Amino acid sequence: QQQVKQSPQSLIVQKGGIPIINCAYENTAFDYFPWYQQFPGKGPALLIAIRPDVSEKKEGRFTISFNKSAKQFSLHIMDSQPGDSATYFCAASMGGNTPLVFGKGTRLSVIA
Amino acid sequence: NAGVTQTPKFRVLKTGQSMTLLCAQDMNHEYMYWYRQDPGMGLRLIHYSVGEGTTAKGEVPDGYNVSRLKKQNFLLGLESAAPSQTSVYFCASSYSTSGYEQYFGPGTRLTVT
Numbered sequence: 001q002q003q004v005k006q007s008p009q010s011l012i013v014q015k016g017g018i019p020i021i022n023c024a025y026e027n028t029a030f031d032y033f034p035w036y037q038q039f040p041g042k043g044p045a046l047l048i049a050i051r052p053d054v055s056e057k058k059e060g061r062f063t064i065s066f067n068k069s070a071k072q073f074s075l076h077i078m079d080s081q082p083g084d085s086a087t088y089f090c091a092a093s094m095g096g097n098t099p100l101v102f103g104k105g106t107r108l109s110v111i112a
Numbered sequence: 113n114a115g116v117t118q119t120p121k122f123r124v125l126k127t128g129q130s131m132t133l134l135c136a137q138d139m140n141h142e143y144m145y146w147y148r149q150d151p152g153m154g155l156r157l158i159h160y161s162v163g164e165g166t167t168a169k170g171e172v173p174d175g176y177n178v179s180r181l182k183k184q185n186f187l188l189g190l191e192s193a194a195p196s197q198t199s200v201y202f203c204a205s206s207y208s209t210s211g212y213e214q215y216f217g218p219g220t221r222l223t224v225t
Contacts, residue, residue, distance in 0.1 A: 006154075009152070031210055031211075032210040032211050034213070036214075041219075042218065042219075043116075043202050043204075043216030043217055043218055043219055044155070044202070044214075044216050045216065046213040046214070049211075049213075051211075089154065089155065093209050093210040093211075094210060095209055095210030095211070096209065096210075097162045097168075097209060098209055098210075099143075099145060099157055099160050099170065099209060100209070100214060102154050102155045103154060104152065104153065104154035105154045105155075
């Protein structure tokens with residue numbers, strides 16, 4: 001009930017490609033879905049987040065697509081660049097004092 | 113504004129030794145967290161705190177203890193280190209849970225031999 005399943009585990013795309021990372025959840029009480037980006041040797045940092053009352057959110061080249069009925073959400077990176085190479089984590093929370101539940105992460109490599 | 117800081121950055125321990133990792137935040141956040149990160153395992157929550165003087169167990173609490181005596185500090189202790197505790201440890205803090213960003217520290221790389 002508390003899991004967030006993330007795929008793929010790793011992803012390699014050419015510069016300019018559109019990598020897509022997918023996450024699925026079971027608990028319908030989740031009401032906040034953030035994505036975190038982590039560069040090697042650094043702590044994760046919030047990239048973009050969405051609530052289930054919208055189906056899509058864009059911030060620059062990053063887009064979250066949310067499918068409430070399928071209990072899935074995904075991250076798309078438009079015109080990907082080598083500087084986007086990082087590990088990406090999806091997460092979900094349900095408020096109260098319940099901490100975020102993280103997916104296992106996707107290591108993205110964007111090659112020139 | 114330093115954000116979240118962690119001390120030390122690196123440490124090597126021998127099996128059975130003890131140590132304390134210190135996390136400090138200057139954002140007046142109520143919530144603080146300790147995670148460990150291992151290859152292929154993502155971020156796993158060890159313990160967390162919803163306010164000064166409170167602590168709660170996360171997903172992988174065994175072998176660790178924590179204390180939150182001051183709002184700005186969250187300590188993670190290993191009483192008797194084991195090789196299985198070799199990992200990168202991250203501290204984070206947030207204003208609340210749902211809808212609020214977690215700010216992570218730079219991490220502590222711990223090796224237990």
